[in-house]
Amino acid sequence: MPAPLLELCFADRHARLRYRTALVLYSLVILIGDIPGMRADVGQYASGGVLHSFGYGVLALILFSGTGGGMTRRALLSVLMVAAMGALDEFIQSFLPYRHGAVSDWVVDITAAAVVCLPLCFLWPKMVVAALGKDAAQPGI
16 A cells, blocks of 8 residues: 555545645745745745746646646646746736736746656656556556
């Protein structure tokens, strides 16, 4: 029997939970990132490019793991979802006097999602089998 954490991260029965977790994390990114002065404080430790790459890359990973279907479908939907999320984030920022929306940040978001999802197309089925055991059903390709 696989460990509970591995089940949570890889089992199909928890996919909806992972997808919802990505949406909650995205909401937190929006809320926390729009607090006056918060972005400037965090900017002392990491640049905007690093924050966007890491944040939206993690969202892409969680979305990929929470989306059903074949690997290509998962990757495409995850990248499209990140593109929509990033666009909404930049749109919201354009209305805040202490922030600004930037197309370059949006491009970084999409690039990070693609860089994460492309290898997952090939590695995810092997990761699931390694995590859940040989009896795990292979995700669709």
